[in-house]
Amino acid sequence: xxxxxxxxxxxxxxxxxxxxxxxxxxxxxxxxxxxxxxxxxxxxxxxxxxxxxxxxxxxxxxxxxxxxxxxxxxxxxxxxxxxxxxxxxxxxxxxxxxxxxxxxxxxxxxxxxxxxxxxxxxxxxxxxxxxxxxxxxxxxxxxxxxxxxxxxxxxxxxxxxxxxxxxxxxxxxxxxxxxxxxxxxxxxxxxxxxxxxxxxxxx
Amino acid sequence: xxxxxxxxxxxxxxxxxxxxxxxxxxxxxxxxxxxxxxxxxxxxxxxxxxxxxxxxxxxxxxxxxxxxxxxxxxxxxxxxxxxxxxxxxxxxxxxxxxxxxxxxxxxxxxxxxxxxxxxxxxxxxxxxxxxxxxxxxxxxxxxxxxxxxxxxxxxxxxxxxxxxxxxxxxxxxxxxxxxxxxxxxxxxxxxxxxxxxxxxxxx
DNA sequence: CGGCCCTTTGACGGACGTCAAATAGCGTGG
DNA sequence: CCACGCTATTTGACGTCCGTCAAAGGGCCG
Numbered sequence: 001x002x003x004x005x006x007x008x009x010x011x012x013x014x015x016x017x018x019x020x021x022x023x024x025x026x027x028x029x030x031x032x033x034x035x036x037x038x039x040x041x042x043x044x045x046x047x048x049x050x051x052x053x054x055x056x057x058x059x060x061x062x063x064x065x066x067x068x069x070x071x072x073x074x075x076x077x078x079x080x081x082x083x084x085x086x087x088x089x090x091x092x093x094x095x096x097x098x099x100x101x102x103x104x105x106x107x108x109x110x111x112x113x114x115x116x117x118x119x120x121x122x123x124x125x126x127x128x129x130x131x132x133x134x135x136x137x138x139x140x141x142x143x144x145x146x147x148x149x150x151x152x153x154x155x156x157x158x159x160x161x162x163x164x165x166x167x168x169x170x171x172x173x174x175x176x177x178x179x180x181x182x183x184x185x186x187x188x189x190x191x192x193x194x195x196x197x198x199x200x201x202x203x
Numbered sequence: 204x205x206x207x208x209x210x211x212x213x214x215x216x217x218x219x220x221x222x223x224x225x226x227x228x229x230x231x232x233x234x235x236x237x238x239x240x241x242x243x244x245x246x247x248x249x250x251x252x253x254x255x256x257x258x259x260x261x262x263x264x265x266x267x268x269x270x271x272x273x274x275x276x277x278x279x280x281x282x283x284x285x286x287x288x289x290x291x292x293x294x295x296x297x298x299x300x301x302x303x304x305x306x307x308x309x310x311x312x313x314x315x316x317x318x319x320x321x322x323x324x325x326x327x328x329x330x331x332x333x334x335x336x337x338x339x340x341x342x343x344x345x346x347x348x349x350x351x352x353x354x355x356x357x358x359x360x361x362x363x364x365x366x367x368x369x370x371x372x373x374x375x376x377x378x379x380x381x382x383x384x385x386x387x388x389x390x391x392x393x394x395x396x397x398x399x400x401x402x403x404x405x406x
Numbered sequence: 407c408g409g410c411c412c413t414t415t416g417a418c419g420g421a422c423g424t425c426a427a428a429t430a431g432c433g434t435g436g
Numbered sequence: 437c438c439a440c441g442c443t444a445t446t447t448g449a450c451g452t453c454c455g456t457c458a459a460a461g462g463g464c465c466g
Contacts, residue, residue, distance in 0.1 A: 024306045028406040032309040034302050046298040049291035054302060084281065088252035091294065095249040098301040099237050099257060103227045105308035106235040106365030110454070154413070162309030167454055169413060203231040313422070357445070370422055372445055 009052055011067045015041050018063035019151050023159065024055045033160040035097060036060070036152075038124055045091045048073065061151045105162050108203070113161040114171050115200035118181070122148055122190065134189060143193050150188035175199075212255050214270045218244045221266035222354050226362065227258045236363040238300060239263070239355075241327055248294045251276065264354045308365050311406070316364040317374050318403035321384070325351055325393065337392060346396050353391035378402075 020037040022044065034055055037043060043057055048070065077083055097120070104113050125131050125148050134145040154172070158165045175181045180196045182189045190196050223240040225247065237258055240246060246260055251273065280286055300323070307316050328334050328351050337348040357375070361368045378384045383399045385392045393399050 024302065026306070026310060026406050027404075030310050030406065032306045034305055044298065046295050049287075050295045050299075054299060078287065084252075092249050092253045095247065095298070095301070096253075096257060098298070098305065099227065101305055102237055102301065102308060103229070103235045105305060107229055107233050153411095164455055165413085166415090166456080170415085170454090173414075201230075203229050203233065356443095367423055368445085369424080369447090373422095373447085376446075 010070050012047050012070050012073055013043050013057055014066050014068065015039055015043070016064040016066060018065075019060040020057055020063050020065070021060055021156065021160075022055045022057050031159045032162065033156065035094075035101075036121065036160070038128065040128070042090065045087060045094055048077070060153075060156060110161070110163055110167055110171050111174075111199055112202055113163070114157060114168065115175070115180075115196055117157060117160055118188065118190070119197065119200050121150075122146060122188075125149070146190045146193060148188055149186060150183060151186050213273050215250050215273050215276055216246050216260055217269050217271065218242055218246070219267040219269060221268075222263035223260055223266050223268070224263055224359065224363070225258045225260050234362045235365065236359065238297075238304075239324065239363070241331065243331070245293065248290060248297055251280070251290075263356075263359060313364070313366055313370055313374050314377070314402055315405055316366070317360060317371065318378070318383075318399055320360060320363055321391065321393070322400065322403050324353075325349060325391075328352070349393045349396060351391055352389065353386060354389050 015037045017039045020043075022034045022037065024032045024034055026032075035044075037057070042048075047053060077087075080086065100116075100120075104116055108116070122131060126146075130148065132147045134147050154168045155165045157163075157172075158168045161168070163171075172181075172183065175196075176183070178195075180190070180192050180199065182191055218240045220242045223246075225237045225240065227235045227237055229235075238247075240260070245251075250256060280290075283289065303319075303323075307319055311319070325334060329349075333351065335350045337350050357371045358368045360366075360375075361371045364371070366374075375384075375386065378399075379386070381398075383393070383395050383402065385394055
């Protein structure tokens with residue numbers, strides 16, 4: 001289920017519910033996910049102005065979305081008195097995420113990239129109140145585990161981290177073996193938040 | 204010569220002449236260049252709003268620059284009637300470059316990354332009229348060579364492409380051996396623009 | 407039951423990193 | 437003018453991380 005291709009030239013999509021991804025494709029068919037889009041996300045603030053987009057928007061789960069015409073949207077937006085106060089935080093965060101992804105892809109190992117992707121998603125979901133704290137079993141001295149919906153397939157993780165699905169599988173298996181996370185039934189639990197963050201921040 | 208570190212919290216630098224780079228640093232000392240800054244470049248449009256920056260700005264060559272106070276700059280900017288028309292192309296290009304870098308780091312080989320970096324810089328310089336066309340020698344049937352200032356050290360290229368200086372050296376040597384480019388005396392000549400672009404676009 | 411996609415696992419290969427040594431360039435001071 | 441010390445570059449040997457290829461489950465849905 002693909003949202004749209006090159007017909008974004010005058011369309012500005014907003015995700016209302018579900019998960020989506022903006023994807024760049026190379027001529028040999030390899031893919032790079034530029035960002036995941038969660039409910040409420042504008043695909044990119046750059047889409048408000050850009051004449052032609054350089055990526056696709058693909059659904060990960062079932063998605064509700066709305067399409068605005070750029071031309072209409074711009075005239076509405078420009079009326080707003082506090083437009084900058086509204087837009088600049090979005091933009092700032094979008095650029096921050098892009099820059100962090102650049103550093104991850106340029107300078108971090110597969111383990112770090114994958115752990116950081118998961119933690120970033122956990123963080124974004126937490127801000128929407130979409131994570132659940134699981135009380136640790138009995139006298140377990142570890143910190144409370146964190147559970148979240150996790151509809152991503154391993155090939156999504158691979159496309160987002162610049163890896164192959166095969167290697168993603170191996171890394172996730174290692175994470176599970178080490179008791180850091182658990183994935184089952186489209187949900188992910190961070191069993192050992194402190195340890196997992198340590199993997200992600202190594203270096 | 205370092206422009207500034209964490210004191211960018213209220214400062215918005217603009218490069219007037221020379222080359223600079225915005226750099227993210229990791230705790231183990233490895234570095235990732237987020238973008239190169241040429242004369243006239245605002246360091247990042249996100250700096251106009253961001254409370255705290257996540258990167259340093261370092262000079263590559265001798266640099267003339269101006270520092271604006273964010274607070275002052277904002278009040279001036281918000282007066283402009285056509286602010287969006289001025290700002291949105293800058294933002295759009297900045298985001299486009301960031302996205303392309305993400306794809307390069309995630310999905311391209313060392314040769315492609317380096318060739319694309321050089322071509323991107325050539326392109327930006329050409330738009331400023333800062334490249335020179337060198338007529339090919341005699342009956343040489345190849346396209347005209349392109350020459351440009353190129354003050355980058357190999358470690359800059361390494362930091363920008365997520366590689367090591369050693370590997371950058373090997374790739375550049377190969378490019379020279381294949382007659383694609385020549386570097387000497389802080390200048391770079393693309394001897395075979397068509398062939399070089401072919402290397403950059405592979406896949 | 408059968409087909410399809412996803413995931414897992416292992417063997418193997420390749421691209422790039424690491425380490426080390428040699429060379430070159432360049433400014434500084436004698 | 438030359439010695440020197442520093443940094444940048446080059447080159448080769450070797451190692452490692454991750455990709456490729458292939459085969460074998462596993463889950464889901466018709």
